[in-house]
Amino acid sequence: MRTSIATVSLSGSLTEKLTAAARAGFDGVEIFENDLLASPLTPEEVRARCSDLGLTIDLYQPMRDIEGVPADEFARNLRRARAKFAVMNRLGADTVLVCSSVSPLAADDDALAAEQLARLADLAQDFGVRVAYEALAWGRHVSTYDHAWRIVETAGHPALGTCLDSFHILSRGSDPKPIEDIPGEKIFFLQLADAPLPAMDVLQWSRHHRRFPGQGGFDVAGLLRHVLRAGYDGPLSLEVFNDVFRQAEAGPTAVDARRSLLVLQEELGLGSLPPPVVPTEVAFAELVTPDAEPVTSLLGALGFARTARHRGKPVELWERGEARVLVNTGPATLAHTRRGSGGGTAADGTRLAAVGLESPDPAGAARRAEALLTPVLPRRRAPEDAPLDAVAAPDGTELFLCAPNAPNAPNAPNAPNAPNA
Template identity: 50%
Template sequence: MRTSIATVCLSGSLEEKMAACAEAGFDGIEVFEPDLVGSDLSPEEIRARATRLGLSLDLYQPLRDFEGVDEATLTDNLRRAEARFVVMNRLGIDTVLVCSNVATATVESDEVAAEQLRRLGDLAASYGVRVAYEALAWGRYVDDYRRAWRIVERADHPAVGTCLDSFHILSRGHDPADIAWIPGEKIFFVQLADAPRLTMDVLSWSRHHRLFPGEGDFDLGGFVATVAGTGYAGPLSLEVFNDTFRQTDTHRTAAHALRSLVWLQDQAARRADDRADDRADDRAGGLATISRVAPPAAVDFVEVKAEDTSAVETMLDQLGLTFRGQHRTKPVRLWSAGEVRIVLNEQHARDLEPEVAGIGLQVEDAVAAEARAGQLAVAPVPRRTQADEQRLAGFAAPNGLEVFLAERPAPGVQPAWTHEFEHGLAPEDPGCYLAVDHVNLVHTWQEHDEAVLFWTSVLGLDAPPATEVASPQGLVRSRVMRTADGGVRLPLNVAPQVSPEYPEHVALACSDIWSVAARARARGMEFLPVPDNYYDDLAARLGLDAALLDRLRSHQLLLDRGPEGEFLHFYTRRVGRVFFEVVQRAAGYDGYGAGDAPVRLASQARLDRVASVGRGRRGRS
C-alpha cells in the first residue's frame, strides 16, 4: 500500500517537512491546515514542489465541527467548507478530513448528521472533492467509528465516506473487528498511530502521547490486517501528535516514521496470511513485506572503545576473564571467559574515555537479517576487513551504538572471527562464566521511542512495559528489549540527562558468583561500595540469617529475592562511561534487581562527587 504521513508529525516549516518526507521515501503527505497557513508558499507553489519531490498530496485536514448543528450554523459551515475546497483545488488535493463535532453540535441525531453530510457531499462533489468523516474519540455525540459509519451509510452520497483512525478507535477500547463490514471503497482514508496505555483524559493522551507504530501498546498489526481485508486501496498514513517528535530533527523523524510504517505493513501482512489459512478470500493484498528473520539467539560480543583501554583490561583481569589475543591487523584486543567476549578497541578513539561502542549478536541467518535492516532503511556501519577476515554485517542503532550480526556457531565452537586474534592465553576457568546476561544502554529522551522501534522492527526483540527507578538526579525510565528466552536482554534507560552519572554497563552471568567476587578482591578490585543501611534493610525485608548477611556484606554483594527466584549481583566501579556487573540467577529469576538500582546509582553519585572534589583540588594546586 502507498505510504503517507501528516505534516503535523514533524518539526520545521512545511517546505522542510516535505523535503524530509521525500528523502525518507514516503509516497505522499497529509497537509495539516496550520502548516499551510504558516507557509509563505502559495498553494500552487506547494503543489509544484510536491510534484518535483515525487510526493502526492493525499489529504487536507481538518474541517472541524460541521454536523449536528442548527440551520444558521450549517450555512456558515458550508461557507467555511467551500473556501477550503477552493484551496484544495489549487493544491490538487481531492480528499478532506471532517472530524465529528466536539464543540457546536446541538442535535444528537444520526438522521440530521447524515442529511448535513449529504449537503456537504453535494458541495464537495461540485469541486471534485471527497469527504472522509471521522469519529473523534472525544466527539460530543459521535465518538465511535461504528456510529460514524452508520451516519455515512444514511447519508448515502458517493462523495461521503469514512476515515478510520487507529488512535480514536483503540484508545476508546472499541473493537476494530466490525471494520470488516465496511466496504473498502467507502473507506476514504486510514490514519495510524500507536500509543502507550495511559490513564488520563483521551484528548490530552491524543495530543501529547501518540507514537509511531511498534512503539506503544496498540495491536496495529491486527488493525491494518482488518482494514486491508475490506479491499481498501488508499494510503496508510501516520498521524502522530507527540511533543518529542515535533522538537527533533525533521529528517531523522521522517526516516524513523517510514521505518515504522514498513514494519507495520509486514506485521499486518503476516497477520492477514494467518487468517487466510482458513479462508482463502481473507488474504490482504497490497501490504508490503520484508525479509523474515528469527530474533537473535545470544550476545556474541560487547565492544568497549577508548583511546586507552588499559584500565578496562585491569578490571577484566580482576574479574577472571582471559586475554585471548591482539587482532592481527587492528589495535583491538579480545578478552573472554566461557561465552563472554569483550572486545577492546583503541582505533579512531582519540580523547575518548571507555564506553560501550558496539554489540555483536548471533543470528540464525545473517544475510536475511542484514537484508531486513536494509529494507527498514537502517544506516549500515561498514568496517574495513582484510581478505582473510570475517565480515560482520553492521548497522547503527539510534544512540550511535554499532550493532553487528554473526552466524550462530555450533555448540561449543567459538565464532570464526575470534581466530583473527593472536598470541593470547588459555582461559583460566571457562566453566564459571556463562554468557553476557544483559547490556544496559542509555538514551536521551529524544532517542528512546526510536530505539524501541529499532530493536523490535529490525531484530524482533520484545518490549515489555517500562519501569521507573529513582536516582539522586531524578527518575530513570527503563524498558528492557529482549528475546522471549532471555538470550538477549538490552535494558534501555532514559536518564534525566545523559552524562557520566549515567554510564552504561555490561552484566556477565556466572554459575558461582562467590568465587568470582573472592578472586576479584584477591586481585585488588575495589567494588562499588554498598552502604550498611542496605544490608540492615535486606535483613528486615527478607529475614536473612546473620551468617548469610555477613557473607553478602563482606563481598559487597546485593540480593534480590522474589516468588520467581533469586538474584545475586555485584558492581565494579566505573571507568569512563562503562562498568561491569556480575550476576547469578537462581530458580527462574527473570528480573534485573530493580530494587537495588537506587543503591547503585546513589553509590556511583557519591564516588563521582569525591572524584570531582579531588580534581578540583589538583587543579588549584
Template identity: 55%
Template sequence: MRTSIATVCLSGSLEDKLYACADAGFDGVEIFEPDLVVSDRSPEEIRALADRLGLSLDLYQPFRDFEGVAPDLLEDNLRRARERFATARRLGIGTVLVCSNVATATVDDDEVSAAQLRRLGDLAAEHGIRVAFEALAWGRFVDDYRRSWRIAERAGHEAVGVCLDSFHILARGHDPAGIEEIPGDKIFFVQLADAPALTMDVLSWSRHHRLFPGEGAWDLGAFVRHVARAGYGGPLSLEVFNDVFRQADTRRTAEHALRSLVWLEDRAARLPGSPPTLQRIADPDVPTGFDYVEVKAEDTGDVEAVLGQLGMTFRGQHRTKPVRLWSSGDSRVVLNEQHARDEAPHLAGVGLRVTDAAVVSDRARALAVSPASRRTQAGELEMAGFVAPSGLEVFLNDRDLGDEPAWVAEFEHGHAADPSDPASGGGVRAVDHVNVSHGRDAHDEAVLFCTSVLGLRTPPATEAAGPHGLVRSQVMRSDDGRVRLSLNVAPGGVRHPDHVALVCDDVVAVAQRARERGLRPVPVPDNYYDDLRARFGLDGQVLATLREHRLLFDRSASGEFWHFYTPRIGRLCFEIVQRVGDYDVYATDNTPVLLAAQDRMDRAAAAGTPTAGRSGGRSS
C-alpha cells in the same frame, strides 16, 4: 500499500517536512492546515514542490465542527467548507478530512447529521473533492467509527465516506473487527498511531502521547489486517501528535516514521487471513545470544585492569588493528583504540549471534536502517552491521570456527581460552544484559529498532528514582532471555554510564577474587542492608556475606538475584550478576542505590576527595 504521513508529525517548516518525507521514501503526505497557514508559500507553490519531490498530496485536514448543528449554523459551516475545498483544489488534493463535531453540535440525530453531510457532499462534488468523515474519540455525539459509518452510509452520497483512525478507535476500546463490514471504496482514508497504555483524558492522551507503530501497547497489525480485508486500497498514513517528535530532527523523525510503517505492514501481512495486498519483507531472525561487547577509547588500559580483576583472560591483539580481546566462558569484550582520539571508554557496539546474518541484513535494509561498515583485510571475517538510534553499532555473526566465533582467530599472542575455568571456579561465563543510555528524543526510535530489526519483545517499562530525577528503563529481550538490551532514559542533562552485565555462577567468589586483585566495587551504604533485613528477613550470615562484599540482592517468587558493580570507567561500568533459580528480572528496587552511589563517587572525584571506597562510615 502506499505510505503517507501527516505533516503534524514533524518539526520544521512545511517545506522542510516535504523534503524530509521525500528523502525518507514516503509516497505521499497529509497537509495539516496550520502548517499551510503559517507557510509563506502559496498552495500552488506547495503543490509544485511536492510534484518535484515525487510526493502525492493525499489529504487536507482537518475541517472541524460541521454536523449535528442548527440550520443557521449549517449555512455558515457550508461557507467555511467552500473556502477549504477551494484551498484543497489549489493544492491538488482530492480528499478533505471532516472531524466529528466536538464543540457546536446540538442535535444528536443520525438522520439530521446524514442530511447535513449530504449537503456537504454536494458542495464537495462541485469542487471534485471527497469528504472523509472521522469519529473523534471525544466527539460530542459521534465518538465511535461504527456510528460515523452509519451516518455516512445514510448520507448516501458518492463524495461522502469515512476516515478510520486507529487512535480514535482503540483509545475508546472499540472492536476494530467491524471495519470489515464497511465497503472498501467507502473507506476514503486510514490514519495510524500507536500509544502507550495510559489512564488519562483521551484528548490529552491523543495530543501529546501518540507513538509510531510498534512503540506502544496496541495491536496495530490486526487493525491493518481488518482494513485490508475490507478492501481498502488507499495509503496507510501516520498521524502522530507527540511533543518529542515535534521538537526532534525532521529528517531523522521522517526516517523513523517510515520504518514504523514498513514494519507494521510486514507484521500485518504475516497474520492469518491477511490479503496479498499487504507486503512482507525479509523474515525476522531473533538473535540467539551476545557474540561480544565492544568498548572504545583512546586508552583502554583502565578497562583492561578491571577485566583482569574480574577474572577475564587476555586473548590477544588483533593482527592488523589496535584492538584487543578479553574473554571468559562465552563472554567476550573487544577493546578498540582505533580512531578514538580523546575519547573516554564507552560502549561502542555489540555483536549478536544470529542464524543467518544475510536475512537480518536484508530486513534492516528494507527498514532503511543505516549500515555500519568496517574495513577488513584479506583473511578477515566480514560482518554485516548497522547503527542503532543511540549510535551503538550492532554487528551480526553466524560463523563459528570450532567452539568459538570465527573472528576470534584474528587475535594473536594472547592466552588460550580455558572453557572449564569459569564453570569450575564460578567465574564469568556469559553476557547477561547490556544497558544503553540515551536521550529522550532517541528512546521511541530505539524501541522500534529493537522490535522491527531484531525481533525483540518489550516487557513493561520501569522507572527508578535517581538523585537528579526519574530514570526510565525499557528492557528489550528475546523470548529465551539470551539477549537483553536495557534502554535507559535519564533526566534531561544527566548521562548515566552504560554498563555491561556479566553473569556468573558464584558472585561471592568473583567478588572476593576481584577485591584480592585490587578492585574496589561501588560502595553500598549500611542503611541498604538494614532495609534488606526488613524486606526479606535474611539471616545474619547471608547479610554478613552481602555486606562484606558490597553485594546487592533481590528476591522474586521464582528465585534470587545477587550482583555488584564496578566503579565508572569513563562512560562505562561493569556489573557481575548471579541468577538463582528462575529469577528473570532486573532488581529495579536496587537501581536507586546504584545511582546514588555513582553520584557520590562522581562528586567526590570532581572534588578530588578520595572517598569512593567508603560507605556508611566503614571501608568497603
C-alpha cells in the same frame, strides 16, 4: 500498498517534512493545515514541491466542528469550508478530513448531522473534493467509528465517506470487526497509529503519546486486517502525535515510520521482505573510549582478563568466560559520529559503540536489514580482518553479524582481527 504520512508526525518546516517523507520512500503525505499556514510557500509551490519529490497529497486536514450546529453557525461553517476547498484545489488535494464536533453548540441529533454533512459534501463536490468524516474518541456526541458510519450512511452522499483512525477506534476499546460491514469504497481514508496503554485522559494520550505501528500495545495489524477485508484500497497513512518525534530529526523519524509500515504489511502477508534471522547469541560488545585505563581497570575488577590485542588498531579483547568486551581507543566510526547514542561522539566519554551478534545466516540478516531501510555500513577493513557486515541501530550503535565459530570471528583465538575501528 501505497504509504503516506501526516506532516504533523515529523519535525521541522513543511519543506523539511516533505523531503524527509520522500527520502524515506513514502508515496504521499497528509498536509496538516498548520504546517501549510506556517510555510512561506504558496499552495501552488507546495504542490510543485510534492510533485518534484514524487509525493501525492492524499489528505488535507483537519476541518473541525462542522455538523449538528444551529443554522447560522452552519452557514459560517460553509463559508469556512468554501475557502478551505479553494486552498485544496490550489494544493491539488482531493480529500478533506472532517472530525466529529466537540463544539458546545453541537446538538445530539444524528439526522441534523447527516443533513449538514450532506450539504457540506454538496459544496465539496462543486470543488472536486471528497469529505472523509472521522469520529474523534473525545467527540461531543459522535465518538465511535460505527456511529460516524451510521451518519455517513444516512446522509447517502457520493462525496461523503468515512475516515478510520486506529487510535480513535482502539483507544476506546471498540470492536473493529464490524468495519468489514462498511463498503470499501465508502472508507475514504485510513490513519494508523499505535500507543502505549497508560491510564490517561484520551485527549492527552492522543496528542502526545502516539507511536508508530508495532511500538505500542494496540492490535493495529488486526484492525488493518478488518479494513482490508472491507475492500479498502487507499493508502496506509500514519498520523502520529508524539512530542519526542516532533523534536527529533525528521529524516530518521520518517525512516522509522516507513519501516513500521513495512513490518506491518509483512505481518498481514502483504510484503516481500527477506525472512527474519534470529541471532543465536551475543558475540561481543565494543566500547569506544578516549582513555582506556578507567575502563580496563573496571573490567579487571569485574574479573575480565585481556586476552588479545589487534595487530594494527588500538583495540583490545577482554574476556571472562563466554563474555567478550572489545576496548577501542581509536576515533569514532562514521555511524557513531553521525548519530551516536545520546547524541555525542567517542570524545565525550566511554560509550557502547557496537554489539556483535552470532547469526546462523549473517548474509540473510544483512539482506533483511537493508530491506527494512537499514543499509550495511561502510567499514575500513584490513586484509586480515574478518569480513563482518554491520548495520546501524536507530541510536547509531553498530550491530555486527557474525557466523558462529567462523575464522576471525570474535570468539576465535585471533579475535582482535574482527573489531571495527
